[in-house]
Amino acid sequence: MTIHRRDILRASLFASGGLLLGFSLNVAGSRLARAAGAAAPSPTAFIRIGADNSITLIMPDTECGQGIWTSAAMLIAEELEVGMDQIKLMPAPPDAALYASPLLGEQATGGSTSIIADWTRLREAGARARMMLIQAAASKWHVDPATCHAAAGVVHHDESGISATYGELAEAANALPVPGKVDLKPFSAFELIGTSQKRLDTPGKVNGSAVYGIDVQVPGMKIGTVAACPVIGGTLAAIDEDAARRVPGVRDVVKLSNAVAVIGDHFWAAKQGLAAAAPRWNEGPNAGVNSHDIIAGLAEATLNPGVVARDDNDAPGKIAGALTKVEAVYQLPFLSHAPMEPINTTLHIRPDGADLWVGTQVPVRAQAVVAKAAGLKPEQVAVHNYMMGGAFGRRLDVDSIEQAAAIAVKLGYPVKLIWSREEDITHDLFRPRYYDRLSAGLDASGKLIAWTHRVGGSSVMARWLPEGMKGGLDPDAVEGATETPYDVPAIKVDYVRHESPGVITAWWRGVGPTHNVFVVEGFIDECAAAAGKDPVEFRRAHLQKNPRALAVLNLAAEKSGWGGKLPPGVGRGVSLQYAFASFLAHVLEVEVTQRGEVRLRRATVAIDCGQRVNPDTITAQIEGGLIFGLSMALYSDITHENGRVQQSNFNNYRMLRIDEAPEIQVFQIDSHESPGGIGETGTAAASAALANAIYAASGKRLRNLPFGNGALQSA
Amino acid sequence: MIDLNINGQTHSVDVPADMPVLWVLRDVIGLMGTKYGCGIAQCGACTIHLDGQPVRSCMLPAGAVGAAPITTIEAIGANPVGAKVQKAWLDQEVVQCGYCQSGQIMSATALLQQTPKPNDAEINAAMSGNICRCGTYVRIRAAIHAAAEA
Numbered sequence: 007m008t009i010h011r012r013d014i015l016r017a018s019l020f021a022s023g024g025l026l027l028g029f030s031l032n033v034a035g036s037r038l039a040r041a042a043g044a045a046a047p048s049p050t051a052f053i054r055i056g057a058d059n060s061i062t063l064i065m066p067d068t069e070c071g072q073g074i075w076t077s078a079a080m081l082i083a084e085e086l087e088v089g090m091d092q093i094k095l096m097p098a099p100p101d102a103a104l105y106a107s108p109l110l111g112e113q114a115t116g117g118s119t120s121i122i123a124d125w126t127r128l129r130e131a132g133a134r135a136r137m138m139l140i141q142a143a144a145s146k147w148h149v150d151p152a153t154c155h156a157a158a159g160v161v162h163h164d165e166s167g168i169s170a171t172y173g174e175l176a177e178a179a180n181a182l183p184v185p186g187k188v189d190l191k192p193f194s195a196f197e198l199i200g201t202s203q204k205r206l207d208t209p210g211k212v213n214g215s216a217v218y219g220i221d222v223q224v225p226g227m228k229i230g231t232v233a234a235c236p237v238i239g240g241t242l243a244a245i246d247e248d249a250a251r252r253v254p255g256v257r258d259v260v261k262l263s264n265a266v267a268v269i270g271d272h273f274w275a276a277k278q279g280l281a282a283a284a285p286r287w288n289e290g291p292n293a294g295v296n297s298h299d300i301i302a303g304l305a306e307a308t309l310n311p312g313v314v315a316r317d318d319n320d321a322p323g324k325i326a327g328a329l330t331k332v333e334a335v336y337q338l339p340f341l342s343h344a345p346m347e348p349i350n351t352t353l354h355i356r357p358d359g360a361d362l363w364v365g366t367q368v369p370v371r372a373q374a375v376v377a378k379a380a381g382l383k384p385e386q387v388a389v390h391n392y393m394m395g396g397a398f399g400r401r402l403d404v405d406s407i408e409q410a411a412a413i414a415v416k417l418g419y420p421v422k423l424i425w426s427r428e429e430d431i432t433h434d435l436f437r438p439r440y441y442d443r444l445s446a447g448l449d450a451s452g453k454l455i456a457w458t459h460r461v462g463g464s465s466v467m468a469r470w471l472p473e474g475m476k477g478g479l480d481p482d483a484v485e486g487a488t489e490t491p492y493d494v495p496a497i498k499v500d501y502v503r504h505e506s507p508g509v510i511t512a513w514w515r516g517v518g519p520t521h522n523v524f525v526v527e528g529f530i531d532e533c534a535a536a537a538g539k540d541p542v543e544f545r546r547a548h549l550q551k552n553p554r555a556l557a558v559l560n561l562a563a564e565k566s567g568w569g570g571k572l573p574p575g576v577g578r579g580v581s582l583q584y585a586f587a588s589f590l591a592h593v594l595e596v597e598v599t600q601r602g603e604v605r606l607r608r609a610t611v612a613i614d615c616g617q618r619v620n621p622d623t624i625t626a627q628i629e630g631g632l633i634f635g636l637s638m639a640l641y642s643d644i645t646h647e648n649g650r651v652q653q654s655n656f657n658n659y660r661m662l663r664i665d666e667a668p669e670i671q672v673f674q675i676d677s678h679e680s681p682g683g684i685g686e687t688g689t690a691a692a693s694a695a696l697a698n699a700i701y702a703a704s705g706k707r708l709r710n711l712p713f714g715n716g717a718l719q720s721a
Numbered sequence: 722m723i724d725l726n727i728n729g730q731t732h733s734v735d736v737p738a739d740m741p742v743l744w745v746l747r748d749v750i751g752l753m754g755t756k757y758g759c760g761i762a763q764c765g766a767c768t769i770h771l772d773g774q775p776v777r778s779c780m781l782p783a784g785a786v787g788a789a790p791i792t793t794i795e796a797i798g799a800n801p802v803g804a805k806v807q808k809a810w811l812d813q814e815v816v817q818c819g820y821c822q823s824g825q826i827m828s829a830t831a832l833l834q835q836t837p838k839p840n841d842a843e844i845n846a847a848m849s850g851n852i853c854r855c856g857t858y859v860r861i862r863a864a865i866h867a868a869a870e871a
Binding site for chain 2: 070071072073204205207208209211212213214215216217218220221223229254255271272273274344345346347348393394395396397398424426427622626629630631632633634637655656657661662663664665667669670
């Protein structure tokens with residue numbers, strides 16, 4: 007099955023006869039109108055209504071498994087007055103003017119920002135479309151629109167009992183001006199928002215019918231696989247091309263400066279052909295890179311001051327004079343994303359245009375790199391964006407699409423390029439390695455009087471979005487460090503940017519908070535111990551100005567039975583965070599066996615993410631995010647030797663499995679505050695609570711991730 | 722040519738005998754529900770049933786199958802236990818990205834066929850070969866218990 011989503015969209019954009027509530031403003035027109043601030047944004051960017059009553063919602067965010075399509079659809083459906091069973095969803099094409107995230111400034115899905123970005127724009131789109139449909143009905147019936155109401159895709163005139171479906175009204179509605187002012191429903195009137203709705207994307211995922219990027223089938227397509235130089239910066243020296251071509255089913259061999267691709271009738275032929283090609287490499291300047299030197303480089307670099315991110319009231323001076331001083335170094339490793347769906351790209355590049363079939367978090371960037379490689383204009387590249395078998399930030403980068411375009415441009419036919427799992431892990435772009443130095447001073451009553459935190463690591467922002475840097479400061483690197491939940495009178499946070507040679511770093515589920523919550527919450531626990539206080543009590547004492555943080559902490563403590571008796575070898579650890587505009591407290595109960603093995607028993611989470619959209623998705627994201635974070639905390643560690651990544655597959659880059667997963671309970675606070683993000687909160691909350699629980703269970707304080715694989719025994 | 726009995730149909734395929742069934746299914750026959758995750762039988766995304774037993778198709782050579790019937794995710798709903806598992810997966814909202822879930826459902830169905838009321842230890846033993854990167858394990862467990870009661 008070949009799905010040409012772009013073509014479907016193009017057809018609806020330019021459909022004649024007004025059968026669709028299509029673009030009365032075309033794309034360029036709306037871009038101009040928006041730039042001039044002259045008109046309200048047309049709801050048609052997000053909503054298409056056919057004469058057959060089909061209602062199609064255009065999803066500005068990409069579905070990577072986080073459930074955003076269902077939640078985003080709920081925001082529109084709430085105001086549009088349609089049922090969740092009346093709608094179909096499709097991905098937005100690359101069009102930054104229409105679909106750029108107001109938070110990220112580009113058409114990208116990441117940083118747990120989707121609900122925050124969509125909260126107003128999607129409800130307003132739904133409301134504007136509903137108002138236009140009601141106006142169309144009122145004009146047709148010669149009645150006051152105030153005497154009409156909409157429900158389940160039908161406009162009713164209450165007095166006369168007349169009604170018309172949205173499909174019957176769409177053409178007339180389409181001709182009306184877009185209303186400028188919209189009245190959004192008050193919280194009390196919500197029928198969908200705040201209720202658990204079934205996900206719309208999952209039925210096809212339990213019977214094999216869901217199509218991911220890797221499943222795309224295009225007529226005439228061949229299948230290839232790629233090996234790039236295992237050392238970053240190296241080049242391809244030689245291959246045994248004849249041997250590759252002798253493998254039955256191999257069709258082509260494509261050499262790039264730093265990679266080789268073998269194309270065949272099926273993946274097996276390509277894989278066998280690549281093995282036969284036996285590529286040799288000129289390893290280049292990074293051939294000597296190894297983890298020991300990378301860590302030593304970070305340790306040395308962070309001896310010097312960095313760019314100041316926050317500096318209140320001379321924290322170093324206050325610590326020097328403090329009664330009790332605490333100091334520590336925390337380290338976090340490079341991490342691979344390892345989504346279950348390996349990297350893959352399907353491309354057909356022709357002289358006059360190209361088709362790209364892929365799952366990407368950044369469709370505009372994907373379109374641009376293909377256009378550049380093919381010598382085409384971006385609008386000549388049709389992007390067919392698919393469901394992703396996990397992304398976790400990996401698909402915010404387009405390196406693999408750029409590589410695929412360099413290969414496909416040399417072939418006249420459509421080609422699906424699949425990275426083996428080994429290629430996927432060894433050529434991932436990794437979450438930075440961090441080396442953080444902290445110190446704190448306590449007064450006689452055991453309260454924090456001063457706190458310093460020096461963050462050391464590479465900058466993702468400087469590579470991915472240079473204009474996001476603030477005078478040498480990577481705001482992401484210090485997210486969760488500059489603004490902790492706690493009231494500390496003197497605080498200094500600085501950032502030492504240190505790029506390790508031969509390693510490219512990237513976004514990874516919750517980069518900033520996943521790093522800083524571990525460091526801050528581990529160190530807070532150390533401060534509590536130095537003060538001789540219970541970890542929850544100690545946190546409470548510093549939360550007097552932060553009632554929402556205090557509320558989630560108290561709820562998690564209560565629900566977890568904090569303070570209650572536990573068997574020997576079992577301990578509870580707590581972690582508290584404000585991240586992605588959500589408050590979360592996590593209590594984790596673990597057992598440390600006599601042999602030093604960690605067993606995860608029970609996780610209790612309290613979350614205040616403001617107004618909830620789909621509560622069951624919130625719970626699911628916290629459950630899954632915690633497992634993702636616990637997997638990281640116990641096992642995940644990308645290391646280098648001789649410039650090469652030493653991990654390559656799930657046998658040596660280990661994942662938590664079902665027999666290791668704890669019970670998880672999630673408690674949600676009912677709130678009408680602005681909605682916060684949820685997709686990365688659980689991951690950020692995992693590792694500090696684990697470190698603190700291990701400390702409670704065993705007395706061993708762990709500061710270097712990951713903890714498993716022998717770290718506990720040597721602590 | 723190799724004859725394979727897949728979902729009740731015989732397919733004659735012209736492939737090397739050492740080609741894993743995973744790639745025969747996906748790239749020759751066009752059944753895309755069975756997924757590639759690791760290629761070394763570590764993740765379980767490629768799980769199919771061979772003669773009712775769960776096997777990792779990424780390391781199962783096509784030439785070794787013989788007459789044994791293969792069932793894939795596309796046909797598991799025709800099996801009453803498989804249908805119960807699929808329903809429980811949706812009722813419990815197990816699925817996130819969904820990429821591993823074909824394999825999870827195949828493993829869970831095989832478990833319930835052999836052990837209709839599994840306890841947690843039996844679930845662990847049957848399901849720990851299937852990785853879920855989204856971390857849906859809590860709900861997978863709940864869904865297996867729910868399917869067992871259905």
